Amino acid sequence: MIYSVTLNPSIDFIVRVKDFKEGETNRAYADEFYAGGKGIMVSKLLKNVGTDCINLGFLGGFTGKFIELNLDKLNIKHDFIQVEDNTRINVKLKSSKETEINCKGPTVSKEAIDNFLDKISNIKKEDFVILSGSVPVGLGTDFYTTIMEILNKNKINFTLDSSGEAFKKSLEYKPFLVKPNKDEISEFAKKKLESKDEIINFVRKNLLEKAHHVIVSMGGEGALYIAKDYVLFASALKGNLVNSVGAGDSVVAGFVDSMLKGSSVEEAFRFAVACGTATAFSEDIGELKFIEELKNKLIIERM
Structure with missing residues (x-):
């Protein structure tokens, strides 16, 4: 089984404006809502090519419920940890240029973190884990390292699609990709x-x-x-x-x-x-x- 980890999922709110003008009232000619976050994108692609994947991460509030319903509609499996704060909404403004506003995401409690790490610890050796995307407030920059240490100890293949310090630290654990x-x-x-x-x-x-x-x-x-x-x-x-x-x-x-x-x-x-x-x-x-x-x-x- 492939597990896709999205620590900071989002609703991607796509807004289409013909000629966006900063500082003025702009009328959108179309808008769409999608379940987003890099790991969720991974699971959507896998579903499209006929491969099952289980989504792990944190969801909360009415926005988190929307994501769960959206994944259910697509028959994509998920096993998220529930948090109190709302899952974030990211705005993608599409006009002559594409502009993104990505929000920071919810605060995650210690109890939720412990429950999530328990799920990671229970992944089997023959499984594969895809880690990707940003980290919610309060988890710290080393949270991916914590996950990779567990995966490495349990001899589970993984890939981390990230940048900066997280990318650098992932190399200590010899990722698959x-x-x-x-x-x-x-x-x-x-x-x-x-x-x-x-x-x-x-x-x-x-x-x-x-x-x-x-x-x-x-x-x-x-x-x-x-x-x-x-x-x-x-x-x-x-x-x-x-x-x-x-x-x-x-x-x-x-x-x-x-x-x-x-x-x-x-x-x-x-x-x-x-x-x-x-x-x-x-x-x-x-x-x-x-x-x-x-x-x-x-x-x-x-x-």
Whole structure:
């Protein structure tokens, strides 16, 4: 079983305005509500490709109830810990430019934390855990480390899709996969890495011994899978960018799912990039039919 951990879920409130003007009253021509948070995006992609996943994390209030009902409607499994505060709402304003307002999330009690860590401790060795997203107020910057220590002790494979200090600390526990983007890898390197060669050389010197698999997202340029003896490069497909939310999560979910099903690294990488691209070109998470269509169009260069 795959477990997807979303410590700080959200309702993603999408507001569409034709010509947004700051400081004025703007009329939206459309709006939508989705269950959001990086781990929830992972579980949506997995559901779309026929894989079950159990969501773990914290939910509270009427907003938390909305997320549970939304996941039930999609037949996605969940086992969240309930908290007193409302789950956050993140606003995604789509106009000539895309603007996001991400809220901080609820305060989580010690009792809720202990109950959550009990669930983590009960995950079995043959299971897989995908950790992703921000951390709610009060849990502290080391909470992911606490989770990874439990997973490492119980010999459970995991991936952490995060940045900054959490990404750096995850490398101490040899995650199955890390997927930094170009900016995140530059932040980790403490210098700007622009070219593919710079990124490849840095990853080989600093990451390959610390993670089983490394994918670097290059945005509009494509994506790299970097191994010791070879590199796979997927050129970005041309299309209309509709949805930047969830594309990276879809790459992580697609790669993990494909590898767990016995695919080769190249097949898994191709599928992962197709998943991310399908989501980027869709209103919500990419559907399997569209993913398969894009997968056949991708050109993977072995370097």
